[in-house]
Amino acid sequence: MAGNVVTAAVFAIGSELLEGSIVDTNSAWIGSHLVKHGINVEDTRLIPDNMDRMAELFVEAAEKYDLIITTGGLGPTFDDLTAEVVSRVSGRDYTLNEEQLEHIRKRLLKFGIQLKENHYHQAKLPDGCKTFFNRMGTAFGFSVPCGNSRIISMPGIPFEMKPMFEEQVLPWLHELFPLRERFIRDLRIAGKPESEVDDVIRELGIPEGIECIINVGKGDILVKVRGFDEAAVHRFAEAVRKPFENNFIGYGDETFPVRLVRMLKEKGY
Amino acid sequence: MAGNVVTAAVFAIGSELLEGSIVDTNSAWIGSHLVKHGINVEDTRLIPDNMDRMAELFVEAAEKYDLIITTGGLGPTFDDLTAEVVSRVSGRDYTLNEEQLEHIRKRLLKFGIQLKENHYHQAKLPDGCKTFFNRMGTAFGFSVPCGNSRIISMPGIPFEMKPMFEEQVLPWLHELFPLRERFIRDLRIAGKPESEVDDVIRELGIPEGIECIINVGKGDILVKVRGFDEAAVHRFAEAVRKPFENNFIGYGDETFPVRLVRMLKEKGY
Numbered sequence: 313m314a315g316n317v318v319t320a321a322v323f324a325i326g327s328e329l330l331e332g333s334i335v336d337t338n339s340a341w342i343g344s345h346l347v348k349h350g351i352n353v354e355d356t357r358l359i360p361d362n363m364d365r366m367a368e369l370f371v372e373a374a375e376k377y378d379l380i381i382t383t384g385g386l387g388p389t390f391d392d393l394t395a396e397v398v399s400r401v402s403g404r405d406y407t408l409n410e411e412q413l414e415h416i417r418k419r420l421l422k423f424g425i426q427l428k429e430n431h432y433h434q435a436k437l438p439d440g441c442k443t444f445f446n447r448m449g450t451a452f453g454f455s456v457p458c459g460n461s462r463i464i465s466m467p468g469i470p471f472e473m474k475p476m477f478e479e480q481v482l483p484w485l486h487e488l489f490p491l492r493e494r495f496i497r498d499l500r501i502a503g504k505p506e507s508e509v510d511d512v513i514r515e516l517g518i519p520e521g522i523e524c525i526i527n528v529g530k531g532d533i534l535v536k537v538r539g540f541d542e543a544a545v546h547r548f549a550e551a552v553r554k555p556f557e558n559n560f561i562g563y564g565d566e567t568f569p570v571r572l573v574r575m576l577k578e579k580g581y
Numbered sequence: 582m583a584g585n586v587v588t589a590a591v592f593a594i595g596s597e598l599l600e601g602s603i604v605d606t607n608s609a610w611i612g613s614h615l616v617k618h619g620i621n622v623e624d625t626r627l628i629p630d631n632m633d634r635m636a637e638l639f640v641e642a643a644e645k646y647d648l649i650i651t652t653g654g655l656g657p658t659f660d661d662l663t664a665e666v667v668s669r670v671s672g673r674d675y676t677l678n679e680e681q682l683e684h685i686r687k688r689l690l691k692f693g694i695q696l697k698e699n700h701y702h703q704a705k706l707p708d709g710c711k712t713f714f715n716r717m718g719t720a721f722g723f724s725v726p727c728g729n730s731r732i733i734s735m736p737g738i739p740f741e742m743k744p745m746f747e748e749q750v751l752p753w754l755h756e757l758f759p760l761r762e763r764f765i766r767d768l769r770i771a772g773k774p775e776s777e778v779d780d781v782i783r784e785l786g787i788p789e790g791i792e793c794i795i796n797v798g799k800g801d802i803l804v805k806v807r808g809f810d811e812a813a814v815h816r817f818a819e820a821v822r823k824p825f826e827n828n829f830i831g832y833g834d835e836t837f838p839v840r841l842v843r844m845l846k847e848k849g850y
Contacts, residue, residue: 322599328796330591330622332613333767333805337604339627344601353599356627358608361794389779389795423774430776469797498602505692507699510658514699525630526658527597528738536602 318489320346321355321373325366325384325394326468329358338383338473345482350492350540351379361391363400370401374461378489381481384468386451388434394465395437395454402458405439412437412452419450444480448472453481462488496538497549500561502531509533512555522548532561587758589615590624590642594635594653594663595737598627607652607742614751619761619809620648630660632669639670643730647758650750653737655720657703663734664706664723671727674708681706681721688719713749717741722750731757765807766818769830771800778802781824791817801830 322343324336336358343353354377359366373380385394399406413435417427437443437454444453449472455464464481466473485491501509506528513535518524521541527534537549553560562571591612593605605627612622623646628635642649654663668675682704686696706712706723713722718741724733733750735742754760770778775797782804787793790810796803806818822829831840 326796327794328803328805329609330612330625331616331805332609332611332622333803334796334798335604335606335609340598340601340604342601343599347600353601354629356599358625360623387795387797388776390783391794420774425774425776428776428780430779505689505694507657507694507697507703510699511697514659525596525660526656527595527603528656529603534597534602536597536600 318351318379318491319354319377320351320379320381321357321377322346322353323357323359323369323373323380323382324468325359325361325382327360327362327391329384330360338468338470341470341474342381342383342477345477346381347538348494348496349482349485350494351485351489361385361393363393363397366393366397367401370397370458370463374401374458374463377461379485380458380461380463382463382465383473386434386453386465386467388430388450390430392434398441398454398456398458398463398465399438402438402456402463404441404456406436407439408432408435409437409441409443409452410435411443415446415452416450442484444476446472446476448475455484492540494538494540495542495545496536497545498564499535499537499549499553499556500563501533501535501556501559502561503559504533504556506533509535509552509556512552516548516551519544519548524548524552587620587648587760588623588646589620589648589650590626590646591615591622592626592628592638592642592649592651593737594628594630594651596629596631596660598653599629607737607739610739610743611650611652611746614746615650616807617763617765618751618754619763620754620758630654630662632662632666635662635666636670639666639727639732643670643727643732646730648754649727649730649732651732651734652742655703655722655734655736657699657719659699661703667710667723667725667727667732667734668707671707671725671732673710673725675705676708677701677704678706678710678712678721679704680712684715684721685719711753713745715741715745717744724753761809763807763809764811764814765805766814767833768804768806768818768822768825769832770802770804770822770825770828771830772828773802773825775802778804778821778825781821785817785820788813788817793817793821 322339324339328334329336339356385392416431438456441454441456451467453466522539525536539545591608593608597603598605608625654661685700707725710723710725720736722735791808794805808814
């Protein structure tokens with residue numbers, strides 16, 4: 313842990329992601345949850361379906377981070393390699409998980425599909441892993457220790473991954489680590505150049521324990537202020553906001569159109 | 582180059598990406614173009630705004646890949662570090678680029694903004710770099726050799742990056758490397774389990790020189806077949822398609838709703 317903060321790598325697995333036939337939205341979604349729960353995301357990568365390459369990157373990350381969270385590569389097809397590679401790098405056998413097999417059998421039955429060789433492949437998991445039930449699909453999530461790190465693998469399909477993460481993985485992370493909530497205050501400023509916002513922040517100086525970044529979007533500037541001390545976060549955010557009183561749009565997701573609609577509603581339109 | 586194929590790393594720069602306040606769509610967009618133009622994307626990562634970390638990852642990638650393509654971190658604010666880190670890792674001075682400064686001055690003038698210290702920061706680029714004009718925004722793209730590799734840095738705002746890539750970077754890549762077009766045939770199959778499609782592909786065997794991956798989306802299965810030999814790509818794609826005649830939805834982006842609309846139109850509805 314870096315200065316008592318739990319560190320994580322987030323890996324989205326699938327050659328199709330590097331080749332851009334699908335945009336990886338899982339990593340951003342997971343990243344935003346980890347940061348809010350006090351975990352630092354230090355490395356986010358898209359990883360091709362290649363056993364040796366995957367193994368190399370897992371081993372490298374296990375040396376550096378407390379957690380490796382992966383999505384994808386848990387299906388029944390030949391290019392789904394995550395469970396096998398996690399078994400290999402964690403030094404565990406890659407064995408048939410009866411509970412996972414039974415779950416697959418039941419789901420297939422619903423669609424009138426027979427259990428086949430490739431489903432036995434999908435039912436193989438790292439020996440003795442902790443599993444996460446998939447109530448939205450076939451593939452279980454699972455976790456094993458790997459050196460001083462811990463690998464957590466989830467399916468890549470977002471509507472299967474998200475409830476699994478929220479209902480099972482996140483509560484479990486809170487059991488594993490003494491996580492502290494990170495307070496985040498986003499300020500949205502419009503009609504001012506980025507450089508003026510930068511000036512104000514440089515002038516103020518970012519206090520110890522506070523992190524701050526500036527994003528430029530469609531006409532807006534988003535200043536993200538965060539830290540573990542709620543009062544300090546609010547204090548710094550207010551200090552940044554003050555010089556832009558007339559250009560301050562809102563907090564967080566409150567974009568100009570959203571604010572406009574709210575203002576019009578308040579005025580009875 | 583790996584077996585005469587140009588290899589690339591794609592880096593999206595910005596702490597906000599790892600923390601999921603923005604989804605990185607640039608890398609997928611760039612990746613899909615590179616693959617089509619015969620360049621292999623071997624490493625896609627999101628990189629935080631941290632000078633030492635960035636330098637470490639650039640140096641590592643420069644040893645492995647022919648190309649490093651980056652987006653983001655070219656603005657005027659304190660957390661925009663790309664030009665400085667590229668200067669550092671390529672062993673070049675980080676100097677004021679008069680042409681970039683003049684472009685910034687002209688754009689600011691339009692909005693009635695005065696040139697300030699942080700704009701001089703933004704106008705600093707690796708000494709003697711090749712620049713790419715930004716007709717949609719302020720920050721130039723640029724490129725320098727770095728060891729046996731070549732770094733190409735572009736702005737992170739998609740509507741600035743995309744025309745720069747298409748109009749300037751891509752033609753230049755064709756000058757630099759003897760690129761060959763890669764042929765891609767995507768088959769969309771619905772109403773069949775993933776495992777059956779997998780069976781057919783395993784049975785056929787993927788021929789030398791052909792790459793094939795299976796993606797599972799919303800009810801559809803997408804089989805991606807690609808390679809440099811157009812006839813061979815089509816031959817294999819047809820062999821995969823044939824057993825699924827009644828479940829074949831279309832090629833590429835032709836999803837079931839798209840196909841349905843087309844069929845209804847053909848029938849005069």
